[in-house]
Amino acid sequence: MALVAVLTSAGCIGEIGGGTPGVECETTASPGAPVPMRRLTAAQVERTVSDVLGVAKDLQVSDERLFTFRSNVSSSVDFVGARGYLDFAEAAVAATDRASCTENGDACKAWLFKDVGQRLFRRPLTDAERARYEALFGAGAMEGDPKEGARWVLEAMLQSPTFLYMDEVVEENGYLDDWSIASRLALTIWGSNPDAELLAKAEAGALSTPEQITQEAERMLDDPRSLGGLTDFVDQWLRLERLNDPDARPDLEALGPETLAALRKEPVQLVQMLMKQGADVDELLTTSTTAPLPELASIYADDVVGETAESIELDPDKRAGILSLPGVMAALSHADSTSPTLRGYAVLSNFLCNAPLPPPAGVSVTLPDIGEGKSTRERLEAHFSNPTCAACHKSMDGMGFAFEGIDWLGRSRDLEFGKPIDDTSSFQLDGKEVTVDGPVQLASVMANSEAVANCLARQWVSYAGGMPDKKEAACLVGQIAEEMQQPEGLRKMVLTFVGSDWYRRGPVQAP
């Protein structure tokens, strides 16, 4: 099978040159982030319904791919979208336990209007809404029984714009009201809806100052539901969906659903674990521990050197941080071969915010045939002799070579075609030529790079802000990057942003 170098083109994370390190901060108050009205992403809708109604169903409505992350800020719901919401609502409600809806409908209505309604709408129902749903409940109950009434109401709630869109209210002072803050926090940190406690704080007006907000965000980070928001962030940032793309990796299905799911979940669980431990960004890049996922035992094999209930200790000479995780490495490979190109590109694009340009039109991307039994590295180096290719590929592939000791399933390897792996690699970092020997050295070089911390801060601001980060946020990004390198740095990444002016300001109302 021909080994094919791949043309990738990443989405973009905002405007070029945003968030460069060392930006002079002229003011501590950032302008508001100009986020238009957002429609929840499919993942956020699914998670909310799972949390509130206890049913897991797939929502078949497309999200906008604005940049690295999904966020719906420009499109309207078209016919297919409306149909997708209808199908989802009907399937979810059919599977919902409506046992409280007995002949005396009071308990049922309390459940619908106080509990479910408030959590789906992320605020209390208005009197008008309540009256409308009362009428709908009555009409449904007439057709059948209170369970049928509840069905009608729930189907309407799940298709309501109040549920599907962020209904953000800006107060006189230009900041979001407490209900809107509660919604934003829940979607950012949990990828889901506010819980009763968060709603109670909104009602009490206890989400009005940066201190109150960061304090609440602390609680939310410690809650297991934080896995939701982290999944949306990490999974999209590292483009792990490729693991489930049969066109990209037709071979992975053979691993079985448990192993594949574990490959995809591990990076997210690692980030959550490190946050709990109070880790900083350096540890994210260099740690030799990982989250306990027994499904990956066969992939890690001898790389596991120790185990506790909370974590797994990996061979520190072979594994370092989030980049060398099997799922990340497998996502950046082809079926049956590694891809130093994809891996190098991902580091440049996702960790340095400096994506190389795509190849010019008409360039052959089929690697020259240099005969059988040659290593992946040798085959890629063969196209360095073509200056058109070398211009970009030397930096991309050069960086990717560092991972050659990890194969296309994320397993460690010493040999390829019986010959020892050469994973020395040279590339440009912070304007200097750097040479490293393997992924562990690469990770330690990256951990000390300002550009990496800054890029990760930009990724987080893009995700949590719902829009590509803007030049105006450069000062805030720089501040977050600095905090990320201090103790508790990963938590501070979240807390600093949600406590910032940028996050608390209402969307700018374009006329």
Add this chain to the structure above:
Amino acid sequence: MSGYKTSRRSFLRAGLAGGALVATGSAITLFPWLQAAAAPAPKRLLLFFTPHGTVWDQWRPGGGESDFTFSPILEPLAGHRERLVIVDGIEIKTGTEYYIPHTYTMPVLWTGSPIDTATKEFCREDHMQCFGWNTGVSVDQFIASKLTGTPTPFSTIELGLGCGGLHPATRMIYTGPGKPRSPIDNPEAAFSTLFGAVNPDLQQAERDAKRRKSVLDSVLDDFGSRRAKLSQNEKLRLDAHADSIRELELSLTAACAAPPAPVDVNSETSIDRQSDLLATALGCGLTRIASFQVRIADNDNTLYPWVGLDAGGHHTLSHDSGPAAQGKLAQLYRWYSQRFAYLLDKLAATPDVDGRSVLDNTLVIWGSELGQAWNHDIENVPFVFAGAKDLLRGGRYLKGSAIAHNRMLVSACHAMGLTDVETYGTLDTGTGPLPGLFL
């Protein structure tokens, strides 16, 4: 209090092809086939898209206008020779100097209007360019808005195949500036959307219809109560969503006698299964205007192992001008031709109300977002026209150069009876329909 009432028109009137089901009250009733051979059949339009252009030397027919010989890529269409016009020499202009023709041409293909480069919603850092949606209306939607007579249950139907997330490079149909319309991109969803109202248990069907109407009316009320505090742009987005729900309400109470549900659907067969559904939908009058989008215009790295494309994916390979890659691509494009031929076969096998076939009364246009993929060329983009027996001067190969592609869109308008349309879209560099296409 809902400001919206579901329209309860009877689709029985006015020249609708047979077999449609419509709501009367809230029940769903099946029409018998209209035995109205005297009725003129409706004129129809079908737009067909496949990505990344072609391999020219394998696509270009030999010979002259009427005595042409089929090329390797187009040869699967030989059985439809008399119903085809193959056009060589249509040029697409995108109105922008932006670098990535895939992304900028797909939205232009059927709209004849440029993308929005003032809005910076979608960014490509690797190209250092940001852009928005298209600024125009695609020709199918324009025509649908101008049709007179009894409205069909679906104003238009968009089917597709693996059309991905919402992005300017993944949507080709536009109801208005900034308003892309998604295709239903898998056969199971298409079947349930187009034919799902058919339930042998009539009582259950009636209960479903009643519940859905009440629920959706309540949802529409919700939209009304939110309007006051929104910006203009947000209002427009919500209005469009509410319009989609009204459209959904209509579609829920009208259907055809259901064809068999698609079976054995996999990555190789789903394209034909969509064609089956499309032919049935057109034939029974669910709509007069449809489109079929195979995959997407940018970074489509689909594998087609059954034609030997088993690594790297279509887009990656299409950048390669080497003979090995181009040979593989030609195999893929030949397979597209086979699938297009299958679609024509199905349309030809579907009887129409005038006793002829649906294909006889449908203009089918096959286009792409590029002419030649490896150098992103859009100065010559291949088109094939088919069907429309009383209109298309079939059995011919037309060769020109730099023909403005907007004229192809004008031709579509003329085919559907809008003969006063002389230009289409805001990029217009051509006037009048394509020369020599029609009788």
